[in-house]
Every structure is written in C-alpha cells, then in structure tokens.
Amino acid sequence: MIHSIWNDVCQQPTLAANHQHYEKHVSDSTAQLQQCISNILALLDDRASVLTRCVNFAAALRDATAMQEISPMSPLGYLRAATIYSEQGKQQDAITSCYKGLNALDINDPGYSKLEETRLVATQRTARRIDFISQLPLDIVLHVLFPMLMGDDNDDGVYDDWDLCPYLDVSRMWFERLFQACSGEFHFKLNTNRPSNRITRYAQHTMTLRINSYSLGNWYSDFLRDANLCSLWEIKITGLHAIKDVDYFVSSLKSVGNTLTQLTIMSRPSRPFAPRSYFTDTANEPQPPLRIADILINCPHLVTLHITYRFDIDFSAVPLTKTWPQLTMLFLSHRNSDISNGQFVAMLKRLPSLYKLVLYPCIETQPMTTIQRYCPSMRELELVTKRTESSPARLEHQHDDQWIHEGAGLKRITLLEDTQQHDAWIDMSETLKQHHNTLVHLRLRLDYAGNNDHEIFSLEYPCLKALNLQINNLNNVCFGWWIIEKAPLLEELKITADVIRLNPVLLNFTPPPTLRKLVMHLYGVTRPDDVTVIERFLGCFNQQKEGCSIKHLALRFDNRGGDDVTPDILLPSISQLDQLQHLGILYSPIEPTLWMFDDFILKLVKACPNLLSLETDNDISSRAYVIKDLKRFQHLRHITFRMDATGSESSKGEWDDSNQWYAFGTFSQLRSIRVWSYGEVNHVFIRYLKAHRPDINVVAL
Numbered sequence: 139m140i141h142s143i144w145n146d147v148c149q150q151p152t153l154a155a156n157h158q159h160y161e162k163h164v165s166d167s168t169a170q171l172q173q174c175i176s177n178i179l180a181l182l183d184d185r186a187s188v189l190t191r192c193v194n195f196a197a198a199l200r201d202a203t204a205m206q207e208i209s210p211m212s213p214l215g216y217l218r219a220a221t222i223y224s225e226q227g228k229q230q231d232a233i234t235s236c237y238k239g240l241n242a243l244d245i246n247d248p249g250y251s252k253l254e255e256t257r258l259v260a261t262q263r264t265a266r267r268i269d270f271i272s273q274l275p276l277d278i279v280l281h282v283l284f285p286m287l288m289g290d291d292n293d294d295g296v297y298d299d300w301d302l303c304p305y306l307d308v309s310r311m312w313f314e315r316l317f318q319a320c321s322g323e324f325h326f327k328l329n330t331n332r333p334s335n336r337i338t339r340y341a342q343h344t345m346t347l348r349i350n351s352y353s354l355g356n357w358y359s360d361f362l363r364d365a366n367l368c369s370l371w372e373i374k375i376t377g378l379h380a381i382k383d384v385d386y387f388v389s390s391l392k393s394v395g396n397t398l399t400q401l402t403i404m405s406r407p408s409r410p411f412a413p414r415s416y417f418t419d420t421a422n423e424p425q426p427p428l429r430i431a432d433i434l435i436n437c438p439h440l441v442t443l444h445i446t447y448r449f450d451i452d453f454s455a456v457p458l459t460k461t462w463p464q465l466t467m468l469f470l471s472h473r474n475s476d477i478s479n480g481q482f483v484a485m486l487k488r489l490p491s492l493y494k495l496v497l498y499p500c501i502e503t504q505p506m507t508t509i510q511r512y513c514p515s516m517r518e519l520e521l522v523t524k525r526t527e528s529s530p531a532r533l534e535h536q537h538d539d540q541w542i543h544e545g546a547g548l549k550r551i552t553l554l555e556d557t558q559q560h561d562a563w564i565d566m567s568e569t570l571k572q573h574h575n576t577l578v579h580l581r582l583r584l585d586y587a588g589n590n591d592h593e594i595f596s597l598e599y600p601c602l603k604a605l606n607l608q609i610n611n612l613n614n615v616c617f618g619w620w621i622i623e624k625a626p627l628l629e630e631l632k633i634t635a636d637v638i639r640l641n642p643v644l645l646n647f648t649p650p651p652t653l654r655k656l657v658m659h660l661y662g663v664t665r666p667d668d669v670t671v672i673e674r675f676l677g678c679f680n681q682q683k684e685g686c687s688i689k690h691l692a693l694r695f696d697n698r699g700g701d702d703v704t705p706d707i708l709l710p711s712i713s714q715l716d717q718l719q720h721l722g723i724l725y726s727p728i729e730p731t732l733w734m735f736d737d738f739i740l741k742l743v744k745a746c747p748n749l750l751s752l753e754t755d756n757d758i759s760s761r762a763y764v765i766k767d768l769k770r771f772q773h774l775r776h777i778t779f780r781m782d783a784t785g786s787e788s789s790k791g792e793w794d795d796s797n798q799w800y801a802f803g804t805f806s807q808l809r810s811i812r813v814w815s816y817g818e819v820n821h822v823f824i825r826y827l828k829a830h831r832p833d834i835n836v837v838a839l
Contacts, residue, residue: 179208187221199219216242217256232256240257271309287305298328317343324346325346341365345371350376352378362393367397372401373391391436392437397439401440441465444469446469461488470498477499478501495519495520500522521554551569551573553584554583563585567594575598575600578603585613586614597624607621619644626650631655632656635659638671638672645671645674649679650687651684655689656688657692658692658693663695688715689720692753709742719748735764743770747771751775752771752776776809781815803831813836814839821838
C-alpha cells in the first residue's frame with residue numbers, strides 16, 4: 139500500500155458528539171490543508187514543466203518524484219514523470235511510471251484514464267522505427283556505423299551472436315545493410331554452452347561458426363543436425379573438452395559435410411606467448427579419440443583439417459580405393475595419439491593432394507621418397523618423432539630417387555626429436571641432400587652424433603629464408619648449426635642459447651647481410667659466463683662489412699637466471715644494433731617481479747631511441763606512467779602487451795579510468811596496439827580505444 143504522511147494529515151478527523159460545534163472549524167482547516175497540498179503539487183508540476191523545457195531533466199524528475207511522495211494518490215506526479223521520460227526518448231521508463239500510477243489510483247479517478255492514454259502513446263513510440271539507415275550514405279553505414287555498433291574486436295569479421303543478431307532484427311532495411319556490410323555472409327562465434335536461436339533464423343547465410351568451449355551435453359551436435367546450415371564452410375572449436383559421445387559429434391558433421399571445407403578442433407585454446415610446447419599437450423582426463431577416417435567420410439570436401447585433440451588415424455576399415463583429393467592441409471597433434479609407420483603410409487595413400495602435413499607424434503620419420511611417392515604435391519612437412527627403438531627398415535627407400543622431381547622439393551620442413559635415441563639426424567641428412575635447393579623454412583630440434591660428414595656440411599641452401607635451431611640433449615651438439623653460413627639469403631634466425639654454447643664456432647661466424655630478424659631463446663642462461671657468450675654472439679652482427687643488418691630482435695628469458703640474467707644486462711649489446719627497429723622482451727613463465735620493466739623502459743629510450751615497435755609480456759595497461767615513458771620513443775608506432783581481464787570498468791560497460799585513457803589518448807605517434815591475455819581480454823577497454831582513437835588499429839590476440 140502506498141503511504142504518505144499527508145494521506146493522514148489531509149483526512150478530516152472524526153469529532154466526539156459533545157464537540158460538534160467545532161466540526162465546521164476542523165472541516166475548514168482540513169480543506170485549507172488539502173488546498174495547500176494541491177497548490178504545492180501545482181507549483182512543483184509547473185516548475186518541472188519549465189525545467190523539462192530547459193532540458194534540465196534531472197531536476198525535473200526530482201520534482202516529479204517529490205510530487206509522488208507528497209501525494210501518492212494523485213496522478214500528477216506519475217503523469218509528470220512519464221512526460222519527462224518521454225521527452226528524453228525513454229519510452230520504457232515512461233511506461234513504467236504510468237503503470238506505477240495506475241496501480242496506485244482508483245479506476246474511477248479522473249486521472250486514471252489520462253495515465254492509460256499516456257501509457258498507450260509511449261507504447262506506440264516504443265514500437266516506432268526510424269529508417270535513418272536508408273538515408274545515410276552506404277559507405278558511412280558499412281564502414282563507420284556498423285563496425286562501431288557491433289564491436290569486431292579482432293577485426294576478422296567474426297561476430298558474437300549476441301552482438302550481431304539484435305541489429306539484424308531491427309527491420310528489413312537493417313538486415314539488408316548488414317548483409318552488405320558482411321559481404322553477403324555471416325560469421326558467428328559462440329561464447330556460451332548453447333547456440334542462440336537467432337543464429338538458426340540466419341543459418342542459411344552463416345558461413346563460419348567458432349566455439350570457444352564445448353564440454354557439456356550434445357547441444358552443438360544437435361544444433362548442427364537441426365539448423366539449416368546449408369552454406370557453412372568453416373567450423374572452429376578452440377576448447378573441446380573430454381565429451382563422452384565423441385562419435386555422435388563426428389556423425390553430426392555429416393549434416394554440414396557437403397559444404398564444409400575448413401575444420402579445426404582444439405582441446406584447449408592457445409594463448410599468445412604463453413609458456414607451452416610447440417604442440418598442444420593433452421588434458422589430464424582421458425579423452426575418447428576423434429576418428430579421422432570418420433571425419434573425412436562425413437566431410438568429403440574438406441580442404442583443411444586441424445586437430446589438436448586425441449585422435450585415431452586408423453584407416454584399415456576404409457576401402458583402398460577411397461581417397462580425399464581435395465584435402466591439402468592436415469594438422470594432427472596430441473601427445474597421447476601414436477602414429478605407426480603402417481598408419482602413416484595408409485593415410486598418405488588416401489590423401490594424394492596434400493600440400494602441408496603436420497603430425498605429432500610419429501613412431502619414426504618416414505623416408506621423404508615414400509612421402510612424395512604418394513603425395514607429390516607435398517611442400518610443407520612438420521613431424522615430431524618419439525621413437526623408442528631403432529627400426530632396421532628405416533633406410534629401405536632412402537635412396538629411391540625416382541620419386542624426386544626437379545623443382546618439386548619441399549619448401550618447409552620441421553623435424554623435432556622427442557626421444558632418447560638421438561638418431562633422427564640420419565633421416566634428416568638424407569632429406570637435406572634431396573631438398574636443400576628448394577627449402578625456404580627449416581626448423582630442427584635434433585642432436586647430431588655424426589662424424590663431421592663433409593657431404594652434409596658442404597650443402598648450400600640458396601632459397602632458405604628462415605632457420606630455427608634447437609637442441610634436444612645438452613650432451614650433443616645441434617644438428618644443422620653449420621647451415622647459418624650456407625644460406626646467403628637468410629632473413630630470419632631463431633636459435634637457443636644452448637646451441638650457441640655447444641658450438642663455439644658460432645661466436646665468430648659471419649651473418650649473411652640479408653639477416654633482418656633474430657629471435658633468441660635464453661632458457662637456461664643462469665651465469666655471467668652464459669651472458670658473455672650471448673654478448674659475443676650479438677657482437678658478430680656489429681662486425682658485418684655492410685653494417686649491422688638486424689632490424690628485429692626478440693629475446694625470450696626464463697626465471698632461472700634470477701637477478702643475474704635480466705634484459706638490463708644485455709642492454710649494452712642491444713644498443714650496439716644501430717639499425718634495430720623492433721624489440722621484443724618476453725619471459726617464460728612470466729614473473730614480472732624479477733626485474734623492473736618500468737626502469738628498463740627509461741634506459742631503453744636512451745639506448746634505442748629509434749624503435750618503431752615494442753613487444754612485452756608485462757601488463758602495462760594499468761600503469762599510466764609507463765605509457766607516459768613510452769611516449770619518449772618519438773618514432774614508436776606499434777605496441778604489443780599483456781592485459782589482465784580486470785580493469786576500470788563501470789557498471790554500464792564503459793571504461794572508467796581517466797588517467798589510463800589520457801595516457802593512451804595522447805600517445806599521438808601510436809598506430810597499432812596488440813593485446814593478449816592468459817584469460818579473457820578486456821574487450822571493454824579495446825572497444826573504448828577503438829571508439830576514441832579510430833586512427834589506432836587495436837587487435838585482441
């Protein structure tokens with residue numbers, strides 16, 4: 139029941155029979171009180187009306203609220219509040235105010251019908267749609283309005299269904315314009331454990347579906363079966379957990395198999411720069427495997443298949459005549475999924491058009507002649523071996539060169555040895571003899587136990603542009619260390635500190651003049667002597683005849699060096715790279731307390747004033763003074779940094795840190811920002827930056 143002190147005060151009291159001669163006096167006083175209240179309400183109503191015309195809506199609403207408190211049974215306060223809300227365009231609030239008054243008043247009150255009429259008008263205004271989209275220039279709608287409304291944080295054209303679908307439902311014109319903005323196709327990402335019903339309505343126009351997590355029930359499998367996804371060509375699941383009915387999920391792919399060309403299934407999402415192995419590890423819980431043969435049978439038109447989930451590669455139940463000639467890229471990686479030699483060859487026979495193949499783990503490497511016999515289009519090969527014992531048949535086809543055609547060699551090879559046999563270099567030696575003239579990218583993690591094979595050491599690599607060298611066992615030297623000086627066009631070198639320490643000849647090597655990018659993994663660098671080795675290696679680039687060629691340097695530290703091995707110690711060597719434009723300083727795992735990044739920035743400004751880009755795994759977003767220091771780099775255009783999910787976010791989803799905004803907002807020379815996080819990136823911050831600094835390209839990794 140609505141109550142006010144004035145309800146009781148303005149009611150005429152009942153007098154005892156022996157005081158009836160005072161009744162007229164009490165009645166007159168009560169009438170004057172009621173008139174006084176009416177006058178107050180009239181004055182407040184008049185003032186609220188004037189304040190509304192002056193666009194002082196807050197003060198006007200204050201008076202309307204006071205009217206309701208003074209006389210809850212009067213329609214004036216509710217009518218005035220509804221009018222104010224309506225003037226502001228807040229029709230739903232106007233309707234709420236009318237309902238509040240209708241609940242308080244008697245149905246026979248003259249003001250009741252006025253409140254009902256006001257509510258109907260507000261309801262009609264709520265349903266009204268203004269077609270301004272068709273009046274705006276198409277270019278403004280497509281490239282300014284819609285990107286601002288929908289918030290494509292990654293600039294990849296893939297939208298959260300909750301962001302895009304409401305705009306599709308506004309009107310036919312909105313749908314048509316959005317359809318144009320999305321180039322006639324919709325790309326959705328699902329962040330919940332159930333698909334939006336709105337996606338089903340636009341299923342025939344949906345080309346891409348991306349799911350961050352899939353673990354509970356069969357909702358996604360049922361969705362694929364029931365929705366009319368007749369144009370779907372890509373599915374990407376970045377967090378498939380150990381679901382029980384994997385076979386049901388695989389069978390549901392048949393519903394979209396006629397159009398699906400890209401399929402990615404990952405057991406967990408990857409995080410940029412996070413400490414992790416090259417390939418995805420398995421989760422602790424047991425996982426029923428995905429049967430690759432069944433996936434290919436259900437999706438016969440796949441061009442790319444990327445699996446980092448436990449898989450089964452058995453093709454024995456598939457007829458030998460069954461092939462998938464459209465599949466060109468196959469990526470299979472999971473620590474608990476072994477690939478035997480027989481399975482390897484059986485798979486190759488059925489995939490004749492493979493261009494790129496990534497497999498982990500293989501029992502052992504296959505002779506390249508065998509691979510190219512069945513897959514003559516193969517140009518990129520990445521293998522991780524975990525052989526437990528040597529095989530006598532390994533070299534059976536090693537010298538069968540009839541399948542190697544001139545100009546048809548591999549362009550990219552990655553071979554990582556994950557065993558204690560340390561003899562995969564034998565296969566690799568034969569491979570290099572066959573493909574050294576065509577290789578463009580080469581990554582090796584192999585131990586070399588040979589006896590300085592002159593034939594291998596003398597091979598030239600005329601096309602090699604990127605070389606990545608690692609070592610598996612500190613008791614052996616790295617296979618391939620000599621390749622650096624045999625690649626005259628080398629542009630990028632990634633190397634670990636262990637490779638350099640175990641091959642002292644690298645401390646006096648002559649870098650090719652084309653080398654532009656150097657990435658050094660300083661894991662295990664714990665002593666001052668180790669630092670000296672790294673300094674000498676970096677010094678080789680200052681002795682180039684044509685001048686230092688390095689423009690991009692990335693250093694990855696670990697925490698075992700403590701305070702003795704920090705970026706500060708290597709700063710003098712870094713500063714000698716006088717052509718340096720891009721610098722990355724990363725830790726794995728991250729321990730920001732080990733060294734003071736803030737102090738390092740001040741030193742770096744003096745040492746490398748011409749930097750164009752800086753990459754760090756520190757969370758600098760919440761430290762405005764660090765951003766202020768970064769402005770000292772007059773030429774700095776690009777920043778990459780980590781950002782925790784927490785931040786100064788208001789209850790309305792708006793960024794609420796003026797210091798932070800001022801720091802980024804006045805960073806005039808900045809042109810791009812890349813943000814990543816181990817958890818969920820703060821998309822509110824990213825959208826705020828995009829809205830207020832449209833000249834900066836902001837991307838969430």
